[in-house]
Amino acid sequence: QVQLVESGGGLVQAGGSLRLSCAASGRTFSSYSVGWFRQAQGKEREFVAGIIWGGSSTYYADSVKGRFTISRDNAKNTVYLQMNSLKPEDTAVYYCAARTARPSDSSSDYHYWGQGTQVTVSS
Numbered sequence: 001q002v003q004l005v006e007s008g009g010g011l012v013q014a015g016g017s018l019r020l021s022c023a024a025s026g027r028t029f030s031s032y033s034v035g036w037f038r039q040a041q042g043k044e045r046e047f048v049a050g051i052i053w054g055g056s057s058t059y060y061a062d063s064v065k066g067r068f069t070i071s072r073d074n075a076k077n078t079v080y081l082q083m084n085s086l087k088p089e090d091t092a093v094y095y096c097a098a099r100t101a102r103p104s105d106s107s108s109d110y111h112y113w114g115q116g117t118q119v120t121v122s123s
Helices: none
Strands: 004-007 010-013 018-024 033-039 046-051 058-060 068-073 078-083 092-099 117-122
Touching: 004 092, 018 033, 018 092, 018 117, 033 068, 033 078, 046 068, 046 078, 058 068, 078 092
Parallel strands: 010 117
Antiparallel strands: 004 018, 018 078, 033 046, 033 092, 046 058, 068 078, 092 117
């Protein structure tokens, strides 16, 4: 069982940066891949980025490639999403999710979810 808690969201101007954190409980967190997803109002949840259990492989949606960076510190049971050059279209609730297999871009493949953190980018 893994419990996830996101933090770090907020209001930022276009071009600014935010770093989201996903803190996990559980001694075996290093055995889980983690994905970040986002859901804008009225839209479906979409994949943003994923990182494999050891951190050696990362995956990104085309829309954030080159602007967002996912990383993890297994000693702290935390996964980060550094978001740079933010755009108004990045506005959404951001969720982290965990699964025991390799990262997937499908939200239905993840077993554990956090409650989400709101990111709002003003123009």
